[in-house]
Amino acid sequence: MADIFNFIFGVVRNIFRMFSSSRNPLNNSLNIFIKCNTGNTLTVGLDPKWDIKDVKNIIAPKLGANPDEVKIIFAGKELDDSIIIEDCDLGEQSTLHAVKLKDLSIRATKQKKCSLLRETVEDEDEITLLQEKNNRDKSHFYVYCSVCAAMKIGKLRIRCSKCKSGAFTVDTDPKSWNDVLKPNKISGHCEQNDCPDGVFGWAQFYFRCAEHICQGENDIAVPLYLLKNNLRKIPCLACTEIKDIVFVFTCREAHVTCLECFRVYAVLRLRERQFVLDDSFGYTISCPVGCENSLIDECHHFKLLTKEQYEMYQKFATEEYILKAGGVLCPQPGCGEGIIVDLKCDKIVCVNGCGYVFCRKCLQGYHIGECNSVDNNISIDNIQHVTDPAKALQARWDEATNVAIRVTTKPCPKCRTATERSGGCMHMICTRCSFHWCWVCQIEWSRDCMGTHWFG
């Protein structure tokens, strides 16, 4: 009986479709998964012009129910019968959730019919509804998609925080990023049969990349929530152009740059080693206007850099972590490999880098005995006092290499990277952190140094 009904329904719809004017030139069917609260999943081809009532008519027989007894849930909301598929913003191979109602009376007492969850979270209430409508096509979330390995448009999705089922309806709309990013902010109702939370549960928000076909449950993307659609047409503070997508810094003033300027700025500060290692946010930078409390609090935003630049970011971040954890960086010019050290042992080998063997305390080539302090000039006379001739020879050789290293390189006072001196100028510039320092004083280069020992 149901099959006959479907057949007739299909024929009628096809005729109808021939006459309906196409709102969207793309009239292909959309492959969608429909997940039922009974546990099984169906794959169906839906026409984007269908409404939810049509979907229910297809699904109901498979659930052994009447179309009236089925509700369809998507992105945290029950979909009303009159909603057209193409307005739901379903991507190819998205999942709709079908729930067979056990008791029709539940439905009657349940919340009023909801429209679709708005696709953007607007913190800006003053934008009028009309504007919002006009901006709808331009208004998106942005994510970093690891599958596409790029910044992409993202779709906000909702599931039950307990059983991870998408058959979940929210009690209220999320109003800010805070509602979406922090757990247990928005409550709701889980329709999954075996969910321990059921009637009262918490929504879990996540994002999907909108630009590749979903590859299953775990194919989720990281929201880049500091990227916004520039609906207010704010010019970039650096290049002053008005771009469609902007980076909004976390300062109170919410300073704005375009994405290109964000990249330039981040790479510049990275090269200058001006990033800071923050305990809660990671290796990051502040607003270019120098505002207080403006550290970028989600480091995935640095994925906006090119692959090479991001690798540099990761390398530098690792180095900072190692230094902070009491490790050292290999002092060999051009190496700089981060090495975790054993505090009981002074001999360090650059195992994963250049193989250099050096002293943990003075960062000079490894030696036996006390370190030569930086200010002491080595006197060859000292060696004469060593009695054992074999040891004396050894010592002399050690000392000689030590002298050679000491004369041509000294560690940068800021980052401890060995810097070579060539020629007679005392003005040193660190190859790693660009710090300007004085070879004689081993502190920051000053006018005083220029005046008293610029050359020597």
Add this chain to the structure above:
Amino acid sequence: MANIASQRIKREFKEVIRSEEVARCSIKVELLDDNYSQLKGEIAGPPDTPYEGGKFLLEIKVPETYPFNPPKVKFLTKVWHPNISSVTGAICLDILKDQWAAAMTLRTVLLSLQALMASPEPDDPQDAVVARQYKGFPEIFISTAEHWTNIYAGGSRKKEEYSKKIERLMGIGCNMDQALVALSGCNWDLDKAIEQIFG
């Protein structure tokens, strides 16, 4: 030059050109090349200061990393001021160093320099000799700065006594700049200046 820097400077250049300060002839900028990496600035000495009536030329170099890093600015016109080197024209001003912010512009830089001329900060000096005089002999400082403004920047105030001492030194083989620097640094003590130059 990086696109961001030149694009940004282009706008700032226009901002200065249209500003009310330009209308009042208080600041000015001029392009030195097509790609906006070198500019010449000019600021009028602020009223009620020893620099009043003078025009001070500035060299402005815009780095590739502008506006994330500050422009490099120095005085081309010689000036007697604790925060400006009397020899090189180098400027000690926080916003041209670590206090620079990407939201600042050519116009704010020029106005800040004017403000610096009006209120020196002798505790953070660029020129220690000038700073010492500013703190220890404020009257000599003022007349010296006026004299420099007269000689190099077209100001109208000068001291006959100073001119005579300069002529004396020039008479024994010094050039004018040398004589002025030595005398200014010695609080116009002729003997000390002679000793400094020839001793």
